[in-house]
Amino acid sequence: MALLEVSDLSVVFARRGQREVRAVDGVTFSVDSGEVVGLVGESGCGKSVTSLAVMGLLPKRGVRVSGQAVFDGMDLLRLDARAMRDVRGQDIAMIFQDPLTSLNPVVPIGVQVTEVLTRHRGLKGDAAAKEAAELLDRVGIPDPRRRLKEYPHQLSGGMRQRALIAMAVACRPRLLIADEPTTALDVTIQAQILELLKDLVRESGTALIMITHDLGVVAGMCDTINVLYAGKVVETAGRRDLFARPRHPYTVGLLGSIPRLDTVRGERLTPIRGSVRDVLPWAEGCAFAPRCDRRVDDCLNGPPDLVPVNGRGHEHRCVNPVPPEAVPTREQVEEMV
Amino acid sequence: MSVLTPGRKAERIDRLAELTALADETGRSLWQEAFARLRRNPMAIIGAVIVALFLLLSIVGPLLAPYSPTAQIWREETSTAQGIFPGPRAENWLGVDHLGRDFFSRMLVGARQTLLVGVVATLVGFALGTLLGAVSGAAAGLGGRRGRWLDNILMRATDVLLALPSLLLAVSVAAVLGRSLTTVMIAVGVVQIPIFARLLRGSMLAQANADYVLAARSLGVRRWRIVLSHVVPNSLGPVIVQATLTLATAIIEAAALSYLGLGNPDPSTPEWGLMLADAQVFLEVRASWAFYPAAGIVITALGFTLLGEAMREALDPKLRK
Numbered sequence: 001m002a003l004l005e006v007s008d009l010s011v012v013f014a015r016r017g018q019r020e021v022r023a024v025d026g027v028t029f030s031v032d033s034g035e036v037v038g039l040v041g042e043s044g045c046g047k048s049v050t051s052l053a054v055m056g057l058l059p060k061r062g063v064r065v066s067g068q069a070v071f072d073g074m075d076l077l078r079l080d081a082r083a084m085r086d087v088r089g090q091d092i093a094m095i096f097q098d099p100l101t102s103l104n105p106v107v108p109i110g111v112q113v114t115e116v117l118t119r120h121r122g123l124k125g126d127a128a129a130k131e132a133a134e135l136l137d138r139v140g141i142p143d144p145r146r147r148l149k150e151y152p153h154q155l156s157g158g159m160r161q162r163a164l165i166a167m168a169v170a171c172r173p174r175l176l177i178a179d180e181p182t183t184a185l186d187v188t189i190q191a192q193i194l195e196l197l198k199d200l201v202r203e204s205g206t207a208l209i210m211i212t213h214d215l216g217v218v219a220g221m222c223d224t225i226n227v228l229y230a231g232k233v234v235e236t237a238g239r240r241d242l243f244a245r246p247r248h249p250y251t252v253g254l255l256g257s258i259p260r261l262d263t264v265r266g267e268r269l270t271p272i273r274g275s276v277r278d279v280l281p282w283a284e285g286c287a288f289a290p291r292c293d294r295r296v297d298d299c300l301n302g303p304p305d306l307v308p309v310n311g312r313g314h315e316h317r318c319v320n321p322v323p324p325e326a327v328p329t330r331e332q333v334e335e336m337v
Numbered sequence: 338m339s340v341l342t343p344g345r346k347a348e349r350i351d352r353l354a355e356l357t358a359l360a361d362e363t364g365r366s367l368w369q370e371a372f373a374r375l376r377r378n379p380m381a382i383i384g385a386v387i388v389a390l391f392l393l394l395s396i397v398g399p400l401l402a403p404y405s406p407t408a409q410i411w412r413e414e415t416s417t418a419q420g421i422f423p424g425p426r427a428e429n430w431l432g433v434d435h436l437g438r439d440f441f442s443r444m445l446v447g448a449r450q451t452l453l454v455g456v457v458a459t460l461v462g463f464a465l466g467t468l469l470g471a472v473s474g475a476a477a478g479l480g481g482r483r484g485r486w487l488d489n490i491l492m493r494a495t496d497v498l499l500a501l502p503s504l505l506l507a508v509s510v511a512a513v514l515g516r517s518l519t520t521v522m523i524a525v526g527v528v529q530i531p532i533f534a535r536l537l538r539g540s541m542l543a544q545a546n547a548d549y550v551l552a553a554r555s556l557g558v559r560r561w562r563i564v565l566s567h568v569v570p571n572s573l574g575p576v577i578v579q580a581t582l583t584l585a586t587a588i589i590e591a592a593a594l595s596y597l598g599l600g601n602p603d604p605s606t607p608e609w610g611l612m613l614a615d616a617q618v619f620l621e622v623r624a625s626w627a628f629y630p631a632a633g634i635v636i637t638a639l640g641f642t643l644l645g646e647a648m649r650e651a652l653d654p655k656l657r658k
Contacts, residue, residue: 057551060482085557087557088555088557089556101548101549103549107566115553115558119559167552
């Protein structure tokens with residue numbers, strides 16, 4: 001039994017007088033303790049909505065969530081608001097994209113960190129301050145005592161993200177959801193933050209869901225990767241399988257559009273044609289078909305099913321998948337991973 | 338960078354150390370930064386000086402007054418019927434009023450009353466308005482369906498108050514409660530309630546969608562705690578600015594009430610608004626009686642307005658470096 005099992009999760013945004021938008025459409029994945037699972041895709045593919053739905057943080061009005069998200073035997077989607085608040089921060093915590101706006105500008109860092117400690121662990125006063133300082137120290141913030149009294153704008157971007165991570169891991173949650181934790185940071189800081197997350201996961205056995213559009217991040221961290229497109233998982237595989245033998249044309253397209261060290265100088269990157277808006281409703285066929293180079297007539301005959309590739313959990317949702325030979329060689333992949 | 342000569346180098350190091358020391362200032366909050374910006378703004382300085390002088394006057398004014406503001410010392414020299422009043426002279430700098438009282442002393446003593454009216458009225462409006470706005474904003478932002486319902490009721494009530502012209506509302510309140518100094522303060526304060534309420538509610542609604550609120554929710558922080566420690570402190574900026582601006586309005590409105598005959602009926606405590614009201618009968622003979630209190634009110638209001646505007650600029654995140 002996995003720590004978190006999301007099955008058939010769907011989120012529909014229905015505003016009165018407007019067309020319904022199905023942001024997440026039957027997503028299924030699971031996360032084991034100590035495992036790092038990636039949710040990958042372009043903007044608007046439903047990766048953030050998936051995580052917010054699991055956390056119960058979507059607005060109640062105009063949103064329909066269905067399916068299951070079983071965490072440690074409880075279905076998070078059916079938990080009442082009070083119980084869910086106890087779970088958040090204590091068992092599951094989240095790290096957000098923009099560390100500047102995710103910290104309250106008028107309150108010192110220390111207050112924001114101790115807030116979580118007081119809420120879930122009942123720590124107050126000196127005990128809380130001591131624990132907060134230890135947390136900041138653990139996430140690599142130098143001179144934590146002084147930093148506790150400082151305000152978010154006095155910290156650098158990387159430091160702010162570290163402070164947010166400190167708040168998230170304050171109660172040693174069993175599951176951490178990181179929603180594009182490195183997008184707002186520059187590249188060297190990105191690497192440091194990823195390293196920190198890796199260490200935290202390794203030390204405490206926390207499971208991590210990594211939401212990102214950056215395949216480089218995925219390559220360095222994730223054990224299992226789910227590629228999302230238009231609200232559905234289109235390919236799921238272990239890290240090596242995904243990079244060595246991607247089968248879905250969308251995954252191949254994503255891999256082809258990232259710059260690599262071994263490309264010939266002056267050679268252009270190959271982007272995926274069109275944009276995320278050019279989707280077909282899944283009911284009519286493969287949503288990726290309008291942008292796909294390998295489209296065949298069968299693509300438009302209803303939604304394709306997930307097809308298992310091997311016994312290691314590699315699956316894809318494609319009628320005309322890319323043959324395994326047509327992708328980069330093993331050595332090139334080794335370099336990337 | 339080329340190699341520096343020893344003398345210049347020492348100078349440079351000193352300068353660097355100075356800069357580092359400056360950069361190392363810790364614990365500067367949003368408010369402290371705003372204050373630092375405020376100090377660099379000439380408008381703010383002028384406003385602050387006027388406000389400070391006014392405050393000083395209201396404290397020490399009665400002690401400085403050369404005569405009692407109510408004693409009719411020069412009663413014999415004045416004649417209302419013939420329009421004879423002693424003008425400005427050595428013993429009465431601003432002349433003598435129609436009842437034979439020293440005008441200068443009345444101006445000095447009147448400052449305190451005027452300030453009291455302005456401050457208390459603003460406090461009434463601020464306290465009740467922010468309470469109403471905070472409840473409404475918290476309910477709308479984080480209270481779910483029942484919260485939105487409560488917010489709707491409260492805001493429609495403030496809409497009703499806002500729909501009435503402010504002076505008319507103040508006049509009605511003053512008329513219902515009867516003539517007294519307290520009435521003036523309450524009447525002028527009540528008018529400000531919907532403004533404060535709407536302002537804080539709007540500001541809180543904007544903050545309720547902020548990322549740090551989502552982050553706090555994702556950590557399971559309780560809703561009242563999110564409201565009190567995250568949403569309200571971030572929403573107070575515009576409300577505090579409004580309070581300084583309201584002080585000016587309140588003084589003017591209190592004067593208007595006095596002018597309309599709904600002000601403080603007690604003649605023993607001079608107040609600029611009341612003095613202005615009294616002066617209207619003698620406008621053709623002694624226009625200066627209207628001019629002095631009016632000038633006092635206008636300058637004070639200007640001081641508070643300048644300070645308030647400067648604070649708005651200092652607190653505006655868009656103008657922040």
